[in-house]
Amino acid sequence: MKIAMGSDHGGAELRIELIDYIKEMGHEVTDFGVKIGEKADYPNIGIKVAEEVAKGNFDCGIILCGTGIGISIAANKVKGIRCAVTNEVFSAKMAKVHNNANIISIGGRVVGSEVAKMIVSEYLNAEYEGGRHANRLKIISDYEGC
């Protein structure tokens, strides 16, 4: 899969670790920053990654900030984006299976790197179930007008 990644300073170290892990899984990663030691406003990174995913340039996105919350709020402002905060493994799996989330966000100050790898692995390996969930997603996309 082609995966877009990005974080602010709150998620930078964890993001760098996850990029190596995801590449080892055989995926292609494009990193939208930031560099370690650089400060960034999470909405700019979240919106950038979300726009890239919404345009269809990537299969999905993985974004991080201190909690995963702020950057997910920003990403969810982009039409067509379903970004889920996934700071534990069950939510990571269900974000794909029920919600067909096209981006997940993780808190670099909330989870350690081994849990974060499990989160990413569950999300990337899960499959959207469709069926009864499809109408629920349609309600959201109808509201968005896309």
Ligand code: RB5
């Ligand atoms: C930055 O200090 C922090 O506020 C940010 O990374 C994030 O946790 C916001 O939701």
